[in-house]
Amino acid sequence: MGALKPWHIAVLVVVLILLFGAKRLPDAARSLGRSLRIIKAETKSLHDDDRDLAEKADAQSGYQPLPPQQQQFAQPQQQPVAPPVDPVQRVREN
Template sequence: MGALKPWHIAVLVVVLILLFGAKRLPDAARSLGRSLRIIKAETKSLQDDDRDLAEKADAQAAYQPLPPNAGQQQYAQPQQPVDPVQRVRDN
């Protein structure tokens, strides 16, 4: 299995002309070119999106982690329950 030889390309061109006709080949090539441009633009935008996500992830990775006790708050000692009626009378 080697590379395409010049006669391979010639046979391919003859088959294409026979299948599609000489008038339709330029239109087919033009639409193929448009399709390739669209695919190229879409893959570039996907790569840009991936690059943006990577930059955001790097920015988030720059944050320092919290110390082990940071999530635990120091709560005051619980007070004795206050009767709601008594609280209204005091005010």
């Protein structure tokens, strides 16, 4: 396989003109250019979105909550708790 030579390009241009016509080729080239610009803009926005997400992830991973402050509150008085009663034993007693 060799590189493209000038006569290869000339033959390709002649075939394209015969297939599509001289009037349709500029429109096709314009459409191709628009499509390439759209693709370029979309890939750039995807790259920017990825970078923004990475920056947010870095910012969140660096987040450390403040240590809880030691507050001293009065301890509420605990009520005495009755010992647990077995329900089966209670039925047998009655």
